[in-house]
Every structure is written in structure tokens, then in C-alpha cells.
Amino acid sequence: MGVPAHAAPVSGRVPSNPFGLGVASGDPTPNSVVLWTRLAPEPLAEDGHGGMPPDDHTVEYEVARDERFRDVVTTGRAVASAELAHAVHPLVTGLEPGREYFYRFRAGGEISPTGRTRTAPARDAAPDSLAFALASCQAWYHGHYTAYRDMAERDLDLVLFLGDYIYEYGITGANLRRGGTGNLSAAHAASVVTLEQYRLRYALTKSDPHLQAAHAHAPWLMTPDDHEVENNYADDVSPLGTRSEDFLRRRAVAYRALYENLPLSPEALPEGPDMRLYRRLRFGGLAEFNVLDTRQHRDDVPADGGTPGGDHTDPERSILGERQERWLYEGLRDSRATWNVLAQQVVMASVDRDPGEGTEYSMDIWDGFTANRERLFDTLVSHEVANPLVLTGDIHRHAAAELKADFDDPDSATIGTELVTTSVSSGGDGSDRDRLADLWLANPHVKLYNARRGYVGVTMTPSEVTSEFRVLDQIEADDTGTVSVAARFVTESGRPGLNRESGGRQ
Numbered sequence: 001m002g003v004p005a006h007a008a009p010v011s012g013r014v015p016s017n018p019f020g021l022g023v024a025s026g027d028p029t030p031n032s033v034v035l036w037t038r039l040a041p042e043p044l045a046e047d048g049h050g051g052m053p054p055d056d057h058t059v060e061y062e063v064a065r066d067e068r069f070r071d072v073v074t075t076g077r078a079v080a081s082a083e084l085a086h087a088v089h090p091l092v093t094g095l096e097p098g099r100e101y102f103y104r105f106r107a108g109g110e111i112s113p114t115g116r117t118r119t120a121p122a123r124d125a126a127p128d129s130l131a132f133a134l135a136s137c138q139a140w141y142h143g144h145y146t147a148y149r150d151m152a153e154r155d156l157d158l159v160l161f162l163g164d165y166i167y168e169y170g171i172t173g174a175n176l177r178r179g180g181t182g183n184l185s186a187a188h189a190a191s192v193v194t195l196e197q198y199r200l201r202y203a204l205t206k207s208d209p210h211l212q213a214a215h216a217h218a219p220w221l222m223t224p225d226d227h228e229v230e231n232n233y234a235d236d237v238s239p240l241g242t243r244s245e246d247f248l249r250r251r252a253v254a255y256r257a258l259y260e261n262l263p264l265s266p267e268a269l270p271e272g273p274d275m276r277l278y279r280r281l282r283f284g285g286l287a288e289f290n291v292l293d294t295r296q297h298r299d300d301v302p303a304d305g306g307t308p309g310g311d312h313t314d315p316e317r318s319i320l321g322e323r324q325e326r327w328l329y330e331g332l333r334d335s336r337a338t339w340n341v342l343a344q345q346v347v348m349a350s351v352d353r354d355p356g357e358g359t360e361y362s363m364d365i366w367d368g369f370t371a372n373r374e375r376l377f378d379t380l381v382s383h384e385v386a387n388p389l390v391l392t393g394d395i396h397r398h399a400a401a402e403l404k405a406d407f408d409d410p411d412s413a414t415i416g417t418e419l420v421t422t423s424v425s426s427g428g429d430g431s432d433r434d435r436l437a438d439l440w441l442a443n444p445h446v447k448l449y450n451a452r453r454g455y456v457g458v459t460m461t462p463s464e465v466t467s468e469f470r471v472l473d474q475i476e477a478d479d480t481g482t483v484s485v486a487a488r489f490v491t492e493s494g495r496p497g498l499n500r501e502s503g504g505r506q
């Protein structure tokens, strides 16, 4: 949190090289942005404290119009408290809309690397274009973050991160596929459960230079999925059968470490096991981003496993929870944006994975919450919500799908478009096709399926959205992989769906 400029500096010596985890910014509005750093002179110290003594320190920051800090527009101080792992999240206000800024921190006489950020356009502005990237799923041990190397070379207004920033699994010889890492200490081999272990896992993840570069390159809009806590959890339910009160204790420390390590607004500071993650950001008249949380408030896995008319179709079931549903539908109804974006975690399009007459659905995604999907689609149709665009991660595959009024009827109306980004690293090198390709592509509304690693680059204008699905030939051996474009689509304003510009379906 920011502190008044006249507050006395907190005493104590900051060890040298305190900016080993880099800098970041996030959640831009027309006049504000959140800055982030975390003091960690020894990021991989096994106790999870980053090499910091257990006292508080003052961190100064400055924001300038130019990279050389000749035109400084604001300065301030924030307290890096031991309680929050010496992270700071100053919310810088009074900035000009739609403008590039540079920022840096100072602590213990040392200066951090410089970050670049950008405020959102004015609320009444009509931006010509918005360039952003989608990323998700970055199991550090599965490979290099080469996707971010490429991303940091693009001119971006925003990076959307859609879940699985860390993974909670122990790292051993059995799953370590990232080449050239040398010896990893025993502290990384255990499953991540305690606050200190989550902090250490974030530090390991953030030790990748390309990830640090991507954070320093553009503001991030981030939402977690399940692995920031535990695989496939649902609200207070752990698939491992942990008692709810014990699981909520784990969720509380996991959310705390998440907040400590990302450029999230101070409004997201967790209270115990609760964290406010769903939020709305507006980019003038061009786009409204509804960032969703499909984990924390969802109902548990249905009892039926997807049989027609089974428990998963129960109208009481929700993947968003009642409050978030209401907030979302009110926002969509009132929006006057050209593009209405849902930035979220798990696949929304229905995907039948049975190649024959029968049906088989994953219950961890929107297919396990069909009534919630119907309520959302009803809202989109009945309020004529302009250009719904759903952005998704989770499956470690690139996919693109048309959202249908009736997924069982290919001739039914297309009411929106879904772009699914593959993993940055989870799953290792991958390949264009894999064993699930044919099952996915048997669904006619699925227009792309690719099982390589990479990210999606999106360019949005008032008339169209261009999505470029970028892939890497390899990420396990080293970070020199070559980027290519698996497919490129155009979605026209007023005409939901996908027009292929290049590439095949897989």
C-alpha cells in the first residue's frame, strides 16, 4: 500500500541486490496503475524469505514519461513488510489516460530495473486499436518461458494471464524437463503447502528472465486458476478429500502468496481464504474486460459425470457463484463497449469427447455447469450484448471455437467467439496433434486445436479482432526455440465466429 510521502522511512539495512524478482505493473485504469516489486536478494533462499531479514523496509518508487527518468510525474513510498514477503503494490494515481509510462524502485540505495506500463484510454475515448497477449499455465519445471521472450518483443498494451502461474507439485527428476537448470535444492521436491513453500515456488517461477521481461514490458491483468492452490479444487472442496477447514487454511496461504507475487490491486489483498479477483476494466468505447474467477465460488464437481440430464445440468449449479453471476450480467447489460471480453480460466464451449453416438464431457469446465452457461448466453442474447469474446486457458492446447446457441445443432446461431491459449510451458515441447485432437475436432464449432506451447497475440480494432496463435518448436532443451504461427483468425464486429486467415484446423 502507498504511504504518505512525509512518513518516516523504516529503518534497517536492505541487503544488496534486492530486486532479484523483477518489477511489474497491472490493472491499468485511465488514471492509475498498480506497480509491484518484492525485495528478495536471495530469491531461492530455502526458507522462502528471499534472503530478507524479518523487518520492514521503505521502498521508494518513481514514475516518468520517459525511459531515462528526466520527466518524472510522480514519486512515492511504500512499506515492504515482512508480513507480505517484502512485496509492495503501490497504486499510482493521477496519471494521464492512454499513455506510456516508465517506473522503477529504490531500496537500500539500489535501483531496480525499469518497467514500462500503459494506462487505459479515457472512458469516453474511441481507441483505434488495442494489442494484447494471452498466456496461461507455466509449470516452471516443464520448460523454458520462450513464449515470453517473443511476447516481450511486441508492442503490447496489455498481457492477460488466465491461470496456473505456478504449480503446486514437488519438483523431482521425474517431472523436471527444463534443460540446463543444474541442481535444484531439496526444498523444491516437496508438494507446496505452506506459505513459505508457495513463496519459494513463486520465486523459482519468477527467476526466469523472460517472465521478468514480460512483466516489465506491459501491464498485466491476471486471474489465477486451480494450481495456484491445488489441482481441480472447487471453492472449499479439495479433490484430495482434505477437510474443508484444513483446505481453506491452505487456500488462505496460497492466496496470500499469490497476492504477494503479482501486480494485483490492493483491493485484492486476501482476507483469510477470501480474495476479490473478479473485476472489470474498461478501454474507452472499444472494450470492456470482465475478469472472472471460476474457482473460488464454484459448486463442487457434479455427481453424474456428464450423463444427459444429470446433476451437471442442475439449475442451482454455478461456476461463478450467485454474486459474481449477478455482477457479470449487470455489467454486460449496461456495457456500451464494442467488444465485451470475458477473461477467464476454463473452456466455455461445449466439447463432446466421445467420437461416437454417446457423449462425454469434462466436468471441471463450463460443461459441468450447463445452467450457468445458459444463463450467461441468455443474458448475451436478450440484452443484445455487443461482440462477446471469451478468452480462456487451462487445457495446454491452442483452441478456437464458436459459441453456439445450441452446441448440438451446428445450424444454430453463433453468439460469441472463444479463443483458448495453450500453455507457456506446461506439458513440455508438445506437438501439433495429440491423442485428443480428433475428439475435439469432431465438434464442428471447434475451429482450431494445436498441442504445442506458445501464446495468442490479439489485435482489436472497432471493426475486427485478429487472433494469432503462436507456437514454439521446442521449450524443454533451452530457450532458443523458434516461433511460428499455427493459425490466424479474424472476427468481425457484428458477426461472431472465426474467419480463418492462415493455418489449418490442427
Ligand SMILES: [Fe+2]
Binding pocket: 137, 138, 163, 164, 227, 394, 395, 396, 423, 426
Ligand atoms: Fe495448467
